[in-house]
Amino acid sequence: MKKIVIHPITRIEGHLKVEAIVDNGEVKDANISGTMFRGIEIMLKGRDPRDAVMITQRICGVCPEPHATASVNAVDDYAGLTDKIPENGILMRNLILGTRSVCDHILHFYILSGLDYVDPARVLEYNGSDKDLNTLKYFLQQGYSKPFLPRDEIDYKFDAETTNAVVSHYIKALDIYRKAQQAATIFGGKWPHDAAIVAGGVSQQLTADRVTEFIWRLEEIVDFVKNYYLPDVIAVAKTYSEYLEIGKGCQNLLAYSSYRTKSNGSYNDTLFTGGLINNIDKYSEININNITEDVTHSWYKDSEPLYPGEGKTEPAADKKEGYSWLKSPRYNGEVYEVGPVANVLSTYLGKRDPYIKNMVDNALSEIRGNISNMYSVAGRHLGRVLSANIIADQLLGWARDLKVGEPTTVEYDPPADGKGIGLCAAPRGALGHWLNVKDGRISNYQVITPTAWNASPKDKDGQPGPYEQALVGLKIKESQSPIEILRVIRSFDPCSACAVHLVTPKGNLIGKYKVV
Amino acid sequence: MNTKKSTVIPVINIQGQNCTGCATSILCSEYPSIKNILLQDIIPGFKLEFIFHPNIMTASGNLAMEILENTAKEKGYVLIIDGAIPTGSNGIYCITGEKDGRKSTILEETLKLAPNALLVIALGTCAAFGGIAAGNPNPTGAQSVGDIFLTNKIKTPLINVPGCPPHPDWLFGTIEEVLTKGLENIQLDDFRRPKTYYGKLIHENCPNRAYFDEGKFARKLGDEGCLYELGCKGSITYADCPKRQWNGRTNWVIGSGAPCNGCTSPEYPDFVGDFYERIIDVEVPANEKKAKIQKKIII
Numbered sequence: 025m026k027k028i029v030i031h032p033i034t035r036i037e038g039h040l041k042v043e044a045i046v047d048n049g050e051v052k053d054a055n056i057s058g059t060m061f062r063g064i065e066i067m068l069k070g071r072d073p074r075d076a077v078m079i080t081q082r083i084c085g086v087c088p089e090p091h092a093t094a095s096v097n098a099v100d101d102y103a104g105l106t107d108k109i110p111e112n113g114i115l116m117r118n119l120i121l122g123t124r125s126v127c128d129h130i131l132h133f134y135i136l137s138g139l140d141y142v143d144p145a146r147v148l149e150y151n152g153s154d155k156d157l158n159t160l161k162y163f164l165q166q167g168y169s170k171p172f173l174p175r176d177e178i179d180y181k182f183d184a185e186t187t188n189a190v191v192s193h194y195i196k197a198l199d200i201y202r203k204a205q206q207a208a209t210i211f212g213g214k215w216p217h218d219a220a221i222v223a224g225g226v227s228q229q230l231t232a233d234r235v236t237e238f239i240w241r242l243e244e245i246v247d248f249v250k251n252y253y254l255p256d257v258i259a260v261a262k263t264y265s266e267y268l269e270i271g272k273g274c275q276n277l278l279a280y281s282s283y284r285t286k287s288n289g290s291y292n293d294t295l296f297t298g299g300l301i302n303n304i305d306k307y308s309e310i311n312i313n314n315i316t317e318d319v320t321h322s323w324y325k326d327s328e329p330l331y332p333g334e335g336k337t338e339p340a341a342d343k344k345e346g347y348s349w350l351k352s353p354r355y356n357g358e359v360y361e362v363g364p365v366a367n368v369l370s371t372y373l374g375k376r377d378p379y380i381k382n383m384v385d386n387a388l389s390e391i392r393g394n395i396s397n398m399y400s401v402a403g404r405h406l407g408r409v410l411s412a413n414i415i416a417d418q419l420l421g422w423a424r425d426l427k428v429g430e431p432t433t434v435e436y437d438p439p440a441d442g443k444g445i446g447l448c449a450a451p452r453g454a455l456g457h458w459l460n461v462k463d464g465r466i467s468n469y470q471v472i473t474p475t476a477w478n479a480s481p482k483d484k485d486g487q488p489g490p491y492e493q494a495l496v497g498l499k500i501k502e503s504q505s506p507i508e509i510l511r512v513i514r515s516f517d518p519c520s521a522c523a524v525h526l527v528t529p530k531g532n533l534i535g536k537y538k539v540v
Numbered sequence: 541m542n543t544k545k546s547t548v549i550p551v552i553n554i555q556g557q558n559c560t561g562c563a564t565s566i567l568c569s570e571y572p573s574i575k576n577i578l579l580q581d582i583i584p585g586f587k588l589e590f591i592f593h594p595n596i597m598t599a600s601g602n603l604a605m606e607i608l609e610n611t612a613k614e615k616g617y618v619l620i621i622d623g624a625i626p627t628g629s630n631g632i633y634c635i636t637g638e639k640d641g642r643k644s645t646i647l648e649e650t651l652k653l654a655p656n657a658l659l660v661i662a663l664g665t666c667a668a669f670g671g672i673a674a675g676n677p678n679p680t681g682a683q684s685v686g687d688i689f690l691t692n693k694i695k696t697p698l699i700n701v702p703g704c705p706p707h708p709d710w711l712f713g714t715i716e717e718v719l720t721k722g723l724e725n726i727q728l729d730d731f732r733r734p735k736t737y738y739g740k741l742i743h744e745n746c747p748n749r750a751y752f753d754e755g756k757f758a759r760k761l762g763d764e765g766c767l768y769e770l771g772c773k774g775s776i777t778y779a780d781c782p783k784r785q786w787n788g789r790t791n792w793v794i795g796s797g798a799p800c801n802g803c804t805s806p807e808y809p810d811f812v813g814d815f816y817e818r819i820i821d822v823e824v825p826a827n828e829k830k831a832k833i834q835k836k837i838i839i
Contacts, residue, residue, distance in 0.1 A: 029601070029638060029641070030600055030601040031601060031635070031637045031638045031643075032594060032600065032601070032604060032605075032636060032637040033600050033601070034594045034595070034597050034598075034599065034600045034604055035594075035595060035596065035597070035598075035600075036595075037560045037595075038558075038560060039555070039634065039635060039636070041635075041637075041638070059634070059635035060556075060557055060633065060634045060635070061557075061626075061633045061634070061680060062557050062633075062672070062673050062679070062680060062682070063679035063680060064672070064675075066677065066679050067672075067675035067676060067677070067679070071814070072814040072815070072816065072817065074814075074815065074816050075809075075814060075815045075816070078801060078815055079672065079675075079809065082559050082561065082672040082704065083559060084559050084560065084561075085558070085559040085560040085561020085562065085563065085564050085565070085705060086559075086560050086561075086564055088559075088561065131564075131567075135567075135595075135596065136595070139598045156575070159575075159579050159580065160579055163579045163580070166545070168579075168587075168589060170589050170590055170591045170597075171578075171590045171591065171592070171593055171596050171597035171598065172597075172598050173598065173599075174598070174599050174603055174606075174607070175598040175599055175603070176599075176603060195575055198567070198573065198574050198575050199573065199575065201567065201568070202567070202568040202569075202570070202573065202574075202787075202788070203788075205568050205787055206568075206787040206788040206790045207790070209786060209787040209788075209790045209791045210790050210791055211796075212791070212796065213786075213791050213792065213793050213795065213796030213798055214786040214787060214791065214792060214793055214796075215564070215565070215568060215786070215787050216561040216564050216565055216705050217561060217704060217705060219793040219796055219798035219799075219801070220796035220797060220798050222761060222798060222816075224761070225761075227761045227762065227796055227797035227798040228791075228796045228797050228798075229762060229797055237790075431762060432762060432797075433760075433761050433762050435760050505599075505600045505601035505602065505603060510600060521558070521559050521560060
């Protein structure tokens with residue numbers, strides 16, 4: 025038995041550590057810890073509810089727009105505005121969240137995960153005329169190598185031609201990421217941390233030239249998703265086909281409905297259908313009242329699992345059983361994974377929309393797999409690109425439905441006291457914000473992020489969280505930082521700032537904190 | 541051709557209590573693009589070499605921590621810090637990584653890496669002033685890089701590049717200016733912000749300024765007029781957003797019809813008041829805090 029510690033895990037959002045117990049080259053047990061804590065929910069207490077939309081974006085600078093969306097949904101819910109948001113406001117929110125989610129998926133596949141599958145040094149063998157590849161080649165020839173080196177030995181499998189193609193897409197992805205963020209900024213105000221998403225709608229006023237500009241900026245972005253990103257993910261899934269079986273995880277999926285869409289004249293439908301999936305492909309509806317948080321192995325005083333709206337958080341840093349600042353969100357006491365696979369499959373199985381069904385079926389047949397292969401490292405990358413593709417297909421239609429000159433917001437005139445819940449299908453999966461207001465100020469604010477679900481520690485029944493389950497049984501070649509572990513963890517697209525801010529000790533207890 | 545012709549400036553970017561928004565912002569730098577910056581000269585004759593950046597580097601774990609360990613022994617690098625530095629409970633709230641079983645906090649890494657740096661850049665409002673991480677009631681004792689320098693008597697030149705997020709031009713433009721004019725010729729304001737970018741109030745260059753002067757104020761979002769009554773903090777916030785604009789000049793906060801929330805200020809987010817309420821009593825608490833910060837930051 026040997027313990028492997030990887031800390032920091034780079035090329036993710038935030039600060040994360042993995043400890044794996046390894047025996048004969050196989051992972052027997054794993055513990056995941058987030059290693060940075062701020063306590064944003066504590067800071068929210070006493071503030072104007074509207075300010076939460078701005079402040080919760082600062083939970084994460086990679087995915088601020090889902091926090092803005094969930095938060096503004098919670099504030100609208102509390103203020104009774106959900107059904108009064110003008111069509112322009114709904115559509116612009118979809119466009120901001122959608123475009124930035126596509127960016128986020130592209131960033132994850134190329135910049136954060138890409139170097140696990142392609143070796144940029146092979147560009148030294150390149151003799152073609154691609155300008156970006158020649159720039160990289162010249163860079164390496166001059167003796168530069170950072171930040172691509174140093175690295176551990178990795179079993180790179182692509183031939184030189186495919187490697188160089190993907191590397192050139194990596195460089196192109198940097199441009200596309202910037203350009204797509206610019207497009208969304210037309211409605212959002214700035215990237216990161218949109219200013220225009222406000223209680224009651226979106227503050228950006230519409231003119232024909234701005235809408236047209238957005239539409240033309242879309243062309244290159246949608247092209248990249250369909251003709252670069254999707255084929256590259258499929259190439260990874262085919263070439264590294266063992267990863268269609270590796271990193272299965274808990275195999276229960278949970279998703280929230282998101283992106284309001286029009287059906288019979290009103291915005292009652294959603295692009296992504298929320299729900300639960302068990303036994304690979306059995307869909308059922310979700311009831312968020314069944315969500316609880318368990319603290320058995322978290323550094324908090326023991327209590328029964330509680331609904332997030334009523335959650336208690338009393339730190340107990342010297343608790344023997346504790347090994348994480350994360351709590352364990354559970355649904356009916358069971359472990360669930362969230363993410364693009366859940367968003368896509370829940371829609372595929374729950375709504376049975378033929379367009380989404382075809383898209384998923386085609387992708388699965390291309391990789392010569394079936395729905396069970398979605399529960400894997402490569403499956404998560406595939407789920408992510410399918411999610412990007414589904415969203416990318418809607419952007420043009422939403423932009424065309426915008427009504428220039430029509431209102432974009434309704435006035436905010438909230439009750440003094442109330443509650444609101446805001447949900448969102450974020451790029452990393454189900455995101456929920458729970459808001460309580462008293463005398464016009466925030467009295468309690470709770471967030472359960474996707475990474476909190478996925479990176480959660482073991483619960484009272486000893487059930488490990490999804491990351492931990494995905495690592496157990498993994499065969500690794502031992503080294504300082506085994507690539508197999510990194511590939512599994514990165515396939516979830518960790519966002520640890522999101523997860524760890526949830527550590528919400530009550531403000532007045534902070535002074536007694538004892539951290540070991 | 542195996543010679544490095546340009547002058548190479550090694551850059552280490554470490555991250556404290558951040559949200560990674562500083563990184564996703566600079567990733568969207570326009571000219572130079574991040575591709576230019578990673579692979580080419582930032583200005584002719586000068587190349588930045590990012591030897592450590594948690595979001596883009598290949599190495600993880602021990603291998604990554606070795607880079608920091610080896611660099612700390614050398615001199616002649618630029619250190620960029622984004623995120624605040626928690627000092628409560630010996631800094632345990634933010635751990636950079638561990639090597640051979642020993643954990644290292646962002647506080648320890650800063651103390652180790654800052655003294656030998658040519659220049660330290662505190663990137664973003666959290667690193668420059670504490671920002672969101674130090675928001676009331678500051679649960680983790682989060683401090684700015686300047687605070688840490690003062691407490692620990694670190695004398696390395698420090699430039700603050702605040703903003704939540706900072707505009708990519710504010711960071712790379714400052715580096716370009718240092719390389720072009722020399723560090724000693726960079727003009728900083730009382731909060732160590734380069735005057736080139738933070739020399740004027742938003743209000744001075746705001747396209748809504750004429751509305752303010754004629755007393756035409758928006759009463760609700762979407763109205764024509766100055767956003768002062770809707771909580772705009774442009775009249776107390778120093779930054780060149782109105783002229784520079786954001787994300788390839790596609791938009792900016794006030795351009796999108798939203799009030800500026802004062803993110804480049806030392807007072808952000810607590811002492812500028814509610815984001816959507818008119819500035820009230822800002823003088824008293826703001827000045828108190830300002831005086832405190834000023835005393836601490838000016839070394």
